[in-house]
Amino acid sequence: MSRQWKSITVLMALVLMLVAIVSACAKSNSGSGNSNSNSPANTASSESPSKEGANEPITLRMTVWGAPEEVAAYKVAIAKFEAKYSNITVKLQHIAADYDTKLTTMVAGNDVPDIAMMESGSIAFPLAEQGKFYNLQEFLQSDPEINADSLVPNISYSLEPGNVIGLAPGPESFGLFYNEDIFNDAGLTPPPSKASEAWTWDEFVEVAKKLTVDTKGRNAADADFDPKNIKQYGVNVPTWWGSYSNFIYSNGGDFVSEDGKSFALNQPAAVEALQKVADLINVHHVAPSPVQAKNIPATNVALQTKKVAMAIDGQWASTGLAQSKFHFNVGVLPTMKAPMTTVVCGMFSMFKSTQHPKEAWELMKALLDPEASIDMITAGTWMPSYKDWYTDPAMLAKWTENLDSRPSGYKDAIIDVLLNNSHQTPTGYVKNFNKIMDIVNPALDKVWLGQQTAQEAMDSIADKAQKQVQGRRDVKG
Amino acid sequence: MRKGLFYGLLFTSPAILGFIIFTLGPMIASLVLSLTDYNVFKDQTAFVGIDNYSKLFSGEDELFYQSLGITFYFVLLRVPAVIIISFVIALLLNLNVRGRAIFRTIIYLPSIVPAVASAMIWMWLLNPDLGLANSVLGWLHLPTSNWLYSEGSVIPSVVLTTLWGIGGTVIIFLAGLSGIPKQYYESIDVDGGGWYSKLRHITIPMVTPTIFFNTIMTIIGSFQVFNEAYILTQGGPNNRSLFYVFYLWRTGFRDTEMGYASALAWVLFLIIMFFTFLVFRTSKSWVHYEGGERP
Numbered sequence: 001m002s003r004q005w006k007s008i009t010v011l012m013a014l015v016l017m018l019v020a021i022v023s024a025c026a027k028s029n030s031g032s033g034n035s036n037s038n039s040p041a042n043t044a045s046s047e048s049p050s051k052e053g054a055n056e057p058i059t060l061r062m063t064v065w066g067a068p069e070e071v072a073a074y075k076v077a078i079a080k081f082e083a084k085y086s087n088i089t090v091k092l093q094h095i096a097a098d099y100d101t102k103l104t105t106m107v108a109g110n111d112v113p114d115i116a117m118m119e120s121g122s123i124a125f126p127l128a129e130q131g132k133f134y135n136l137q138e139f140l141q142s143d144p145e146i147n148a149d150s151l152v153p154n155i156s157y158s159l160e161p162g163n164v165i166g167l168a169p170g171p172e173s174f175g176l177f178y179n180e181d182i183f184n185d186a187g188l189t190p191p192p193s194k195a196s197e198a199w200t201w202d203e204f205v206e207v208a209k210k211l212t213v214d215t216k217g218r219n220a221a222d223a224d225f226d227p228k229n230i231k232q233y234g235v236n237v238p239t240w241w242g243s244y245s246n247f248i249y250s251n252g253g254d255f256v257s258e259d260g261k262s263f264a265l266n267q268p269a270a271v272e273a274l275q276k277v278a279d280l281i282n283v284h285h286v287a288p289s290p291v292q293a294k295n296i297p298a299t300n301v302a303l304q305t306k307k308v309a310m311a312i313d314g315q316w317a318s319t320g321l322a323q324s325k326f327h328f329n330v331g332v333l334p335t336m337k338a339p340m341t342t343v344v345c346g347m348f349s350m351f352k353s354t355q356h357p358k359e360a361w362e363l364m365k366a367l368l369d370p371e372a373s374i375d376m377i378t379a380g381t382w383m384p385s386y387k388d389w390y391t392d393p394a395m396l397a398k399w400t401e402n403l404d405s406r407p408s409g410y411k412d413a414i415i416d417v418l419l420n421n422s423h424q425t426p427t428g429y430v431k432n433f434n435k436i437m438d439i440v441n442p443a444l445d446k447v448w449l450g451q452q453t454a455q456e457a458m459d460s461i462a463d464k465a466q467k468q469v470q471g472r473r474d475v476k477g
Numbered sequence: 478m479r480k481g482l483f484y485g486l487l488f489t490s491p492a493i494l495g496f497i498i499f500t501l502g503p504m505i506a507s508l509v510l511s512l513t514d515y516n517v518f519k520d521q522t523a524f525v526g527i528d529n530y531s532k533l534f535s536g537e538d539e540l541f542y543q544s545l546g547i548t549f550y551f552v553l554l555r556v557p558a559v560i561i562i563s564f565v566i567a568l569l570l571n572l573n574v575r576g577r578a579i580f581r582t583i584i585y586l587p588s589i590v591p592a593v594a595s596a597m598i599w600m601w602l603l604n605p606d607l608g609l610a611n612s613v614l615g616w617l618h619l620p621t622s623n624w625l626y627s628e629g630s631v632i633p634s635v636v637l638t639t640l641w642g643i644g645g646t647v648i649i650f651l652a653g654l655s656g657i658p659k660q661y662y663e664s665i666d667v668d669g670g671g672w673y674s675k676l677r678h679i680t681i682p683m684v685t686p687t688i689f690f691n692t693i694m695t696i697i698g699s700f701q702v703f704n705e706a707y708i709l710t711q712g713g714p715n716n717r718s719l720f721y722v723f724y725l726w727r728t729g730f731r732d733t734e735m736g737y738a739s740a741l742a743w744v745l746f747l748i749i750m751f752f753t754f755l756v757f758r759t760s761k762s763w764v765h766y767e768g769g770e771r772p
Binding site for chain 1: 479480482483486490493494497517518519520600604605606607623626627713714715716730731732733735
């Protein structure tokens with residue numbers, strides 16, 4: 001009996017030792033994370049050593065998502081930065097998939113990077129609300145090279161007025177891309193590129209009807225048109241918020257009221273815009289439904305293969321379009337009341353836990369510098385973040401002239417609209433946006449499928465959505 | 478004997494340790510977390526007692542009941558389908574036909590295809606406009622379906638996609654079938670019974686332990702359905718495929734409310750426990766073990 005107990009005790013001891021070893025390993029990891037954790041005292045004291053010892057070796061960690069070309073652009077920026085500051089090494093961590101999940105886990109483990117690319121629609125604001133990010137306003141105010149005015153509109157994100165939590169390496173806005181050959185063959189005038197000449201919604205619908213063709217060659221304006229067998233759609237309008245927000249803003253609507261107190265998608269201006277987009281699908285039959293849209297390839301292929309004649313898409317589609325080698329161009333979006341485009345973009349944020357905020361800020365500036373990401377900009381995916389790249393003709397020419405990715409309508413339809421008629425993405429100023437959209441999106445599914453009107457759908461969830469409304473970030477209090 | 482115990486424990490220690498460190502530990506941790514308001518991004522975490530649980534059951538969280546209902550519907554549809562179809566396939570594969578090994582391989586093959594790849598294939602097959610499924614229905618002049626994209630058909634469609642991967646269940650059935658002694662069948666031949674008598678009086682009673690095992694595993698697996706919602710539908714349309722575990726994941730990792738998500742996980746754990754227990758209790762009346770012994 002005693003021997004049996006002895007062996008069990010020995011075994012238990014062994015097990016305990018192993019557990020201890022394993023947990024000790026885990027501890028030492030989180031321990032190193034803790035040491036650069038985020039008490040204000042810690043960060044305050046850490047600024048002074050970096051001032052004094054300019055040459056001590058420093059390592060900055062940074063996480064990004066993105067396609068291989070984008071990562072290559074970051075690497076160019078980093079290489080230039082490291083050449084300028086020989087004592088700094090930048091460790092770039094590319095998280096290709098499930099970025100937010102991975103970053104959430106890093107936060108839980110107290111193992112965050114110094115700079116992270118963040119997405120306004122997901123975890124950036126929840127993190128900022130917990131005070132995890134530096135207020136970049138402080139850096140912008142004192143920096144000799146750049147300030148808030150030198151950036152293009154709507155590329156900075158603020159938790160509240162005066163508290164900038166992220167800066168985008170460039171804006172992205174929307175345009176009406178089209179295949180020129182389709183318009184020539186149909187003898188129609190292509191979409192205007194100047195905002196002042198933009199199509200009204202009705203004009204847009206008329207043209208879209210003429211360009212929607214069934215398998216027997218009849219178009220949607222024809223009485224015998226067969227909406228069940230459409231060969232070419234007049235237009236593809238994606239049904240995510242980024243896409244329809246353009247028209248809500250154009251019609252003077254919004255997601256929440258101006259004072260941020262009430263849900264506004266059930267208000268007349270927003271409802272009208274949503275209904276008009278849904279009517280393209282269910283009444284005029286000129287756009288694919290979300291179900292049919294599963295068969296529509298990416299904008300470049302859809303336009304090239306004439307599955308659609310026009311496509312509302314972000315300007316980032318330019319790269320693919322340029323590579324597809326056909327006659328594409330871009331016009332200004334049709335307007336409801338005023339020309340308007342939504343600016344969507346990611347952002348770079350600096351974690352409070354960084355021990356080298358000054359160096360991290362320099363790195364962030366290097367990432368914002370259009371010169372460093374010129375390959376991405378000329379390829380079409382990105383646009384520059386600095387305003388003078390838009391206003392100075394010589395700088396503008398660098399990324400808009402003699403390039404496949406920048407067709408003749410680009411300057412008017414994209415750049416001028418961005419500078420003069422752009423609106424911030426709702427993710428940037430609507431508090432609790434995700435939770436509100438969790439309620440709105442399922443209701444909109446029914447609108448896109450034509451089972452409910454926009455008014456019915458939005459009214460049916462208005463009370464539930466109202467409970468999630470928590471105000472606006474661009475309004476104090 | 479005692480020495481045997483020592484070595485027995487020693488050699489099983491990797492499994493035991495693995496269980497303690499990677500399963501039991503996290504489970505206890507999540508049980509504790511489920512009693513807190515732990516949010517990954519917040520520095521302060523407070524004990525809130527059973528608040529998370531009362532919030533779940535109070536009806537305040539509509540998605541909880543909705544996701545639970547959807548998951549039950551899925552389990553109810555999938556478990557009988559998996560058991561019956563894989564049993565029939567196993568019976569066919571057990572026949573002494575030419576090329577049996579090839580057929581067995583073909584049936585098992587989808588099980589080794591990564592979930593994401595097979596989900597992508599199913600998205601194509603079930604595409605309402607271009608997919609093979611609707612094309613075939615069209616040729617046969619049958620009504621087509623919107624499959625994964627309409628509220629009514631999304632759950633049956635997801636069940637259909639998972640049926641493709643039943644190879645593992647089939648293999649277990651095959652093992653059960655091959656364990657049936659031949660002389661039982663011979664006695665039916667002598668007594669003059671046909672294939673139905675063999676199936677009814679020998680095969681089915683003899684494989685009830687296997688049916689029992691497969692039923693429990695399928696119930697557990699079906700309650701935990703996640704991949705399909707994550708890849709195929711993202712919970713849509715109109716939240717009609719918001720499976721429980723997908724909702725749990727969204728709460729924990731997108732909304733970062735880990736405390737609440739832990740409570741969700743424990744509720745699911747108890748539900749699965751309950752159903753497993755239920756199947757065990759009923760098993761006495763329908764599971765037959767060779768030699769008459771019953772658990």
